[in-house]
Amino acid sequence: MNGTEPAIAPATPILSVNNIEVIYDHVILVLKGVSLTVPQGGITALLGANGAGKTTTLKAISNLLHAERGEVTKGSIVFEGNEVQALSPNDLVRRGCIQVMEGRHCFGHLTVEDNLMTGAFTRRDGKAAIRADLDLVYEYFPRLKVRHSSQAGYTSGGEQQMTAIGRALMSRPKMILLDEPSMGLAPQLVEEIFEIVKKLNEEQGVSFLLAEQNTNVALRFAKYGYILESGRIVLDGEASALRENEDVKEFYLGVAGEGRKSFKDVKHYKRRKRWLA
Amino acid sequence: MNLVEGIFVKPFQDMFGAPDFLIQVLWEGLVAGVLYALIALGFVLIYKSSRIFNFAQGIMVVFAALTLVGLYEKGVPALLALPLTLVVMFLLAVAIERVVLRPLVNQPDIILFMATIGITLFLIGFGEIIFGGENKVMITEQLFIPTGSFTFEPFGGFVSIEQKDLTAVIGAVLLVAGLILFLNKSKMGRAIRALGDDHQAALSVGISLSTIWVLVWFIAGVIALATGIVWGARAGVSFALEVIAFKALPVLMLGGLESVPGAIIGGLAIGILEKLFEIYWGQPLLGGNTETWFAFVFALIVLLFRPQGLFGEKIIERV
Numbered sequence: 001m002n003g004t005e006p007a008i009a010p011a012t013p014i015l016s017v018n019n020i021e022v023i024y025d026h027v028i029l030v031l032k033g034v035s036l037t038v039p040q041g042g043i044t045a046l047l048g049a050n051g052a053g054k055t056t057t058l059k060a061i062s063n064l065l066h067a068e069r070g071e072v073t074k075g076s077i078v079f080e081g082n083e084v085q086a087l088s089p090n091d092l093v094r095r096g097c098i099q100v101m102e103g104r105h106c107f108g109h110l111t112v113e114d115n116l117m118t119g120a121f122t123r124r125d126g127k128a129a130i131r132a133d134l135d136l137v138y139e140y141f142p143r144l145k146v147r148h149s150s151q152a153g154y155t156s157g158g159e160q161q162m163t164a165i166g167r168a169l170m171s172r173p174k175m176i177l178l179d180e181p182s183m184g185l186a187p188q189l190v191e192e193i194f195e196i197v198k199k200l201n202e203e204q205g206v207s208f209l210l211a212e213q214n215t216n217v218a219l220r221f222a223k224y225g226y227i228l229e230s231g232r233i234v235l236d237g238e239a240s241a242l243r244e245n246e247d248v249k250e251f252y253l254g255v256a257g258e259g260r261k262s263f264k265d266v267k268h269y270k271r272r273k274r275w276l277a
Numbered sequence: 278m279n280l281v282e283g284i285f286v287k288p289f290q291d292m293f294g295a296p297d298f299l300i301q302v303l304w305e306g307l308v309a310g311v312l313y314a315l316i317a318l319g320f321v322l323i324y325k326s327s328r329i330f331n332f333a334q335g336i337m338v339v340f341a342a343l344t345l346v347g348l349y350e351k352g353v354p355a356l357l358a359l360p361l362t363l364v365v366m367f368l369l370a371v372a373i374e375r376v377v378l379r380p381l382v383n384q385p386d387i388i389l390f391m392a393t394i395g396i397t398l399f400l401i402g403f404g405e406i407i408f409g410g411e412n413k414v415m416i417t418e419q420l421f422i423p424t425g426s427f428t429f430e431p432f433g434g435f436v437s438i439e440q441k442d443l444t445a446v447i448g449a450v451l452l453v454a455g456l457i458l459f460l461n462k463s464k465m466g467r468a469i470r471a472l473g474d475d476h477q478a479a480l481s482v483g484i485s486l487s488t489i490w491v492l493v494w495f496i497a498g499v500i501a502l503a504t505g506i507v508w509g510a511r512a513g514v515s516f517a518l519e520v521i522a523f524k525a526l527p528v529l530m531l532g533g534l535e536s537v538p539g540a541i542i543g544g545l546a547i548g549i550l551e552k553l554f555e556i557y558w559g560q561p562l563l564g565g566n567t568e569t570w571f572a573f574v575f576a577l578i579v580l581l582f583r584p585q586g587l588f589g590e591k592i593i594e595r596v
Contacts, residue, residue, distance in 0.1 A: 062481065068383075107471045107479075110467070119482050
């Protein structure tokens with residue numbers, strides 16, 4: 001796209017999705033051949049509007065699609081060198097790939113601490129190690145420590161998002177599929193959450209695939225980005241390059257190049273968009 | 278005037294006139310209530326973790342009791358038959374998960390409900406083929422359950438408490454306490470509660486549905502066995518036992534389908550209230566036999582005012 005070819009991709013990516021197609025209920029074609037890779041230790045953003053297929057892509061990777069009567073009909077998903085389409089979500093979590101779902105999905109009647117502890121379900125390495133990781137999660141999210149005995153259903157949206165990320169961390173993941181962490185949160189809180197994601201990435205070496213509508217924030221924290229539109233990747237590149245891309249600026253960042261637009265430009269916009277798709 | 282007096286005055290005069298008899302009635306009601314509570318608990322656990330209304334809970338009680346007695350009749354020592362029955366209930370749980378639940382995952386609730394009716398019919402037939410359909414006597418003595426009775430004389434009256442009822446109540450209390458401890462303190466218990474709260478999220482953190490389902494159906498089987506022993510000791514083991522499961526329905530309406538404390542308190546309340554009603558109102562005013570319908574009418578009246586049941590899980594909603 002923009003001169004700088006992906007220089008970041010190391011020899012083996014932790015995750016590569018190759019041309020997958022997803023069909024819901026045997027009839028609804030949602031993904032029409034999506035390919036992407038996440039490098040070892042990278043933060044990769046998956047951007048796009050509502051209904052573009054971001055969540056479906058993530059759920060196809062984590063194998064949660066089956067619970068919604070969706071299935072991957074073509075292509076392959078490779079995590080750490082092994083094809084993983086046939087694994088159960090449980091197996092995948094055990095191998096180190098876990099999803100934080102859109103809308104937090106905390107266990108409302110469980111306390112924050114119990115929520116975190118459910119994340120350790122697949123672990124077999126003993127209570128002491130789990131306890132140590134719980135303390136680590138509290139270190140990253142001090143607010144959860146304060147709230148550890150409240151029912152998660154009664155905590156704030158930000159706290160629930162932190163609980164959901166913390167819960168995923170408790171499984172000792174190598175990679176987190178993070179779906180729309182900014183949803184419904186105040187800008188300041190979004191910033192805070194993304195800072196923590198960055199810290200986790202740098203200090204714990206967790207790779208992230210990040211689905212976001214908030215293109216602006218996502219491209220500031222991610223290293224590489226893919227833009228998804230109606231089930232297809234229409235654009236990809238390094239985050240810095242994408243931020244400078246005229247189309248991305250116009251369609252996703254809401255920065256207009258040349259002042260007010262006339263109706264003529266709108267038509268032009270649509271034509272360009274169609275061409276991209 | 279007589280009727281008003283019969284409803285509002287005389288029963289209470291009777292109660293306080295003969296407190297020893299009142300204590301006896303309350304005790305009998307409590308024992309029945311403990312059994313209702315146990316059966317309701319089986320329903321609640323399965324419903325909480327899989328949203329399945331398990332029609333087969335009643336027949337599981339019969340099947341467990343039948344297996345225990347049947348094994349004994351086939352020559353297995355009683356104290357060995359008990360753990361063997363537990364093994365059978367575990368295998369049953371595994372089989373149900375493999376054959377019924379797993380293929381039907383993500384199907385509408387009504388289909389799973391129908392499947393449990395299928396399980397009911399299967400267990401009736403299977404039990405009959407293996408152990409025969411005739412009534413059996415529970416092996417109470419062989420399991421070292423005391424059969425005598427205590428008597429004591431409060432207020433100059435006379436109260437008799439059967440030791441096997443007392444054993445049943447103590448056993449049930451221990452079972453329930455153990456279960457509550459398990460649900461709240463253990464990793465698996467936490468996973469069961471998590472699954473009850475949010476299915477998708479439970480899947481996403483790697484909680485294995487099959488493991489939890491086998492576990493929950495096995496616990497329901499253990500509860501069924503306990504219920505079967507106690508009820509069988511009072512009334513013999515026969516397929517007619519199955520109908521006591523329907524007594525759990527008003528308990529569930531009262532207690533809420535998802536609440537463990539609700540099932541316990543609801544069961545006790547129904548057991549005691551229906552006994553009291555039968556003795557002090559039913560027999561003098563309605564010619565008796567009110568126990569068959571009282572619980573349902575009572576539940577209906579409660580539902581008019583509290584549709585989520587008395588202890589239905591509060592839906593946490595943030596605005």
